[in-house]
């Protein structure tokens with residue numbers, strides 16, 4: 001009897017103990033805030049999680065760093081069906097390349113991802129605070145901007161729809177696929193004439209559209225004529241296309257020029273304004289100024305990829321991202337000594 005009672009008592013007490021173990025003790029508010037802050041404290045926050053940002057995240061993840069990648073999911077090449085000129089991924093859809101890259105980076109437990117937009121940035125005594133569109137605030141010792149650039153589309157019917165499909169920015173990325181096709185080139189100023197010369201490498205069927213934006217000298221006209229580049233100086237009205245595949249250029253005077261492809265270098269703006277708000281310097285062309293180690297002009301802030309380089313390729317974004325990741329880790333290690 002006594003033994004039975006003792007056993008029951010034992011079981012009751014054990015169950016009570018187990019319950020107490022599973023019910024969390026209420027945490028004082030101040031401690032709770034501290035713990036939240038710890039959770040939101042990173043070695044590096046990477047703003048932009050496309051090719052450049054992912055490459056940096058991989059280098060940092062492999063260096064055992066705690067990293068947050070904030071990405072709004074709008075890479076500049078999202079309309080392009082196929083990406084070229086990047087070894088091991090030639091001809092793949094850009095989104096396939098980046099989702100494969102993301103899966104690889106996700107293997108590293110130190111790297112966390114947040115889908116959203118970084119909208120605020122402030123320096124503080126520990127490094128930086130980055131705020132997002134939801135009002136959440138994250139803290140890091142260093143910040144890397146891998147935010148890319150935004151191409152500015154002209155106000156011309158059909159242009160934006162064809163962008164990345166049959167209106168192209170770069171012959172190294174897409175020229176091989178449309179070699180010797182009926183090709184147009186639309187440049188914004190006489191300074192871009194070099195781009196027209198470059199295209200003669202890929203096609204002998206080339207027509208230059210100035211859209212009445214500038215005039216060419218007799219000498220320039222003669223050089224183009226010699227290479228059989230026809231010059232069309234009138235204003236364009238619209239691009240006629242089917243699902244982004246260019247068919248004809250319609251001029252304001254109603255003339256039509258059948259084309260398979262139109263190259264069009266575009267002016268751009270930075271995709272993200274935060275580096276400017278943090279005081280980073282820019283080149284005259286509008287790129288973030290960085291040194292060979294991807295450091296911006298503000299201590300603790302790095303930049304990589306399209307936002308800081310004219311060499312606009314996936315390969316270059318990955319290369320500069322890797323460099324930034326490695327150099328950020330090195331800076332952190334040296335500071336910890």
Ligand SMILES: Cc1cc2nc3c(=O)[nH]c(=O)nc-3n(C[C@H](O)[C@H](O)[C@H](O)COP(=O)(O)OP(=O)(O)OC[C@H]3O[C@@H](n4cnc5c(N)ncnc54)[C@H](O)[C@@H]3O)c2cc1C
Nearest residue numbers: 048050052072073074076077084118148164305306313314
């Ligand atoms: C139409 C087109 C076709 C191209 N084709 C090729 C090709 O065939 N081969 C090739 O090698 N290259 C190609 N390129 C170039 C290549 O796409 C770029 O060099 C490359 O995407 C640059 O990578 P990035 O990471 O620097 O920038 P992006 O890829 O542009 O990525 C920037 C990322 O940062 C995010 N971001 C920006 N601001 C914020 C913010 N405030 N908060 C959170 N996230 C933010 C964006 O949403 C985006 O995901 C092409 C470019 C274009 C425009």
